């Protein structure tokens with residue numbers, strides 16, 4: 209009986225359920241590209257495990273009847289302190305980032321759009337004006353300036369610069385094969401996987417054909433899009449930016465400006481000096497140097513160093529509303545989610561991303577009620593129990 213209900217009801221009650229649906233729905237290689245996590249996956253696991261080490265200290269009696277979650281991030285008012293983190297992942301759903309942008313708009317929050325996204329920024333901004341464009345340092349200064357100019361012309365409200373990416377992408381459990389182009393040879397190789405996931409295949413057939421794996425936001429407007437590996441190769445060949453380069457970038461972009469991937473207090477101070485508006489304390493969802501501790505472990509020291517000088521966000525391991533509240537208690541202004549919404553997207557498209565945001569909202573609301581706080585702005589450090597050595601573990 210329960211099984212029949214769950215099959216006919218597209219709604220899911222938790223991110224874990226969405227993940228199981230994504231696993232059933234996606235071809236194995238697409239699903240494993242979402243799991244990702246470099247090398248042994250120690251950081252990937254710690255991002256989630258660290259939240260479970262933090263406890264709540266709830267109150268009873270005297271709770272407020274209303275609970276407000278409205279938050280300002282990078283100059284944007286959002287209805288809950290959860291944003292969409294940029295993910296360059298293709299093939300999950302034919303509507304891709306446009307579906308994600310619509311879902312975020314429907315739930316009153318902002319989206320970070322990856323340089324490696326599958327949909328043009330113009331379409332994403334049309335679906336959600338609260339879009340921040342995410343940039344890797346790739347190509348010449350002229351090429352980077354042209355990308356920024358395109359994002360500005362499209363109406364992006366902010367820029368996210370992601371720096372925590374290395375070449376350590378080998379995985380002990382084996383990376384999926386990703387073709388450079390989806391030509392006949394690639395389609396034949398992918399056919400057994402695609403046939404094992406008829407719903408996913410049907411969606412793509414209805415949308416006009418298999419995913420083409422191109423990245424339309426890296427080339428200047430009007431130019432043919434690069435392939436995923438073409439863009440990746442350009443990034444690999446580009447010398448990493450100096451802090452001087454980042455100051456130059458800041459001069460090119462006058463609006464809100466986020467550095468994503470900070471894990472150390474000294475880098476957070478440098479981000480303040482370079483003129484960033486915000487940082488995201490992040491280890492790229494466990495896709496940077498493996499054994500880097502969970503981002504939530506790094507948060508308190510960064511908040512202590514620069515909490516009054518820059519907006520601090522966190523991403524990595526957020527799977528429920530309670531995790532969001534724990535991050536706020538340790539000093540984050542908001543969080544960004546990655547895999548959680550990708551699993552929702554895989555499960556039921558736009559509705560699935562809305563479902564995930566609703567799960568986050570309900571979990572935050574529940575925690576606010578339990579903690580006796582009338583708003584997310586009033587969450588304090590004492591609302592969570594931090595075990596001794598939390599920040600140095602992992």
Ligand SMILES: Cc1cc2nc3c(=O)[nH]c(=O)nc-3n(C[C@H](O)[C@H](O)[C@H](O)COP(=O)(O)O)c2cc1C
Pocket residue numbers: 241242243244255293294295296297322323324342370468490491492493494495523524525526544545546547548
């Ligand atoms: C499949 C995948 C692709 C990603 N691609 C990008 C990207 O293109 N740009 C970026 O800044 N971060 C990227 N990230 C990192 C996410 O923005 C975010 O930091 C991470 O997913 C947060 O961890 P979580 O998945 O546990 O929520 C990616 C993450 C995943 C899982």
